[in-house]
Amino acid sequence: MDVDTTSIENQNATAKTKMEDPPKSPAPPSGIKEDMEFHFPDGNVYLRINGNEFFVHRYKLLEFRGMESMLEAQPESHPVLELNEDENDFRNTFRVLYASVSDFGAPVLASALRLATRYDHTALRKFAIDNLERMQLPPMDYLPLAREFNVVEWEKRALDHLAIRDEPITVAEASLLGTESFVAMIVRREQRLVQAAHLKSSQERVATPSTEPRATPDAIVKDAEEDVIDLSDAPDDQASVDSPRATSEPTNGEEPPPSDPSYPRTRRHLRQSLSGTPTSLNKQAAHQNGVAKKPGRKRKQPVSS
Numbered sequence: 210m211d212v213d214t215t216s217i218e219n220q221n222a223t224a225k226t227k228m229e230d231p232p233k234s235p236a237p238p239s240g241i242k243e244d245m246e247f248h249f250p251d252g253n254v255y256l257r258i259n260g261n262e263f264f265v266h267r268y269k270l271l272e273f274r275g276m277e278s279m280l281e282a283q284p285e286s287h288p289v290l291e292l293n294e295d296e297n298d299f300r301n302t303f304r305v306l307y308a309s310v311s312d313f314g315a316p317v318l319a320s321a322l323r324l325a326t327r328y329d330h331t332a333l334r335k336f337a338i339d340n341l342e343r344m345q346l347p348p349m350d351y352l353p354l355a356r357e358f359n360v361v362e363w364e365k366r367a368l369d370h371l372a373i374r375d376e377p378i379t380v381a382e383a384s385l386l387g388t389e390s391f392v393a394m395i396v397r398r399e400q401r402l403v404q405a406a407h408l409k410s411s412q413e414r415v416a417t418p419s420t421e422p423r424a425t426p427d428a429i430v431k432d433a434e435e436d437v438i439d440l441s442d443a444p445d446d447q448a449s450v451d452s453p454r455a456t457s458e459p460t461n462g463e464e465p466p467p468s469d470p471s472y473p474r475t476r477r478h479l480r481q482s483l484s485g486t487p488t489s490l491n492k493q494a495a496h497q498n499g500v501a502k503k504p505g506r507k508r509k510q511p512v513s514s
Contacts, residue, residue: 244296247303254280255289261296269306275328298323305333315344319354326358334358352385372397 244263252264270276270290279290292299301320305313313321322337324330338360341351348370355363371378371386371394378398383391 244300246300247307253287254283255287256299257289257291258294258296258299263299263303265303269303272306272333273324273328273330275330294324295320302333305337313340315341315346315350318344322354322358349382349385368394372401 241257241260241262244261248262248264249266252266254265254267254270256263256265256270267280267288270280276290280288283289298320301313301317302324304317305321318337318341321333322341325334325337338358341354348367351360351363352367354360355367368390371382378386378391378394386394
């Protein structure tokens with residue numbers, strides 16, 4: 210009996226090829242379109258979101274703890290998950306999960322952070338937060354992310370930035386803050402402005418030098434001479450002090466100097482009194498106050514005729 214070995218070999222090759230090829234996913238139902246980026250031939254979980262179908266790997270979805278119970282409730286062969294989410298969030302998140310190089314924009318990382326927070330993917334959440342932190346976005350761009358994903362540090366940084374900057378708060382920023390936060394921010398900004406005004410005033414008082422020239426000893430003596438008595442015609446020697454006319458009688462209708470012996474009558478006496486040097490007038494005042502005087506020769510009185 211002749212056997213057609215060629216036909217048998219062809220049948221074996223065809224069967225072997227069919228066994229090696231991965232099973233093809235069934236065509237999506239009407240109204241559902243396959244995602245062009247994440248519909249893998251070797252996927253094993255259908256993920257349908259708003260008319261868009263992803264065909265991805267089960268182990269990737271199991272990284273979300275919040276999806277474990279969903280997958281367990283599905284049949285083993287090609288389970289189908291239907292979620293009411295934003296398909297762009299999932300598409301961006303898959304870009305992060307399937308990427309080999311972590312070079313993503315802020316919208317992609319924000320989507321990954323949203324799903325990681327919602328479905329409890331701790332590692333992905335940390336990854337997204339760390340990479341968004343490195344991007345150093347404007348502080349106000351972090352505020353909505355901080356409130357949505359409960360990142361306390363981002364919210365604090367954004368509010369501090371608004372409190373210390375000089376530019377006024379815009380309408381968009383006020384709307385983003387909300388009424389309560391906006392009022393609190395106004396109070397913080399006013400307090401900062403008041404403190405800055407007080408500090409500036411104190412610094413100006415310290416930094417402004419005095420405009421008055423510093424007085425010299427000669428200038429002090431000159432001012433004192435002008436304030437005490439006009440000594441332009443006063444004698445400079447002690448003899449003028451001993452003169453009865455200089456001490457008792459008025460001259461040309463002018464008021465005589467005071468009877469106080471310590472009152473300066475000459476420029477020399479004035480300078481000595483200002484400098485603390487004893488003068489004959491000081492000595493006379495001391496004698497009148499009870500200080501003992503050394504005995505000396507009595508002056509002869511003139512004999513009256």
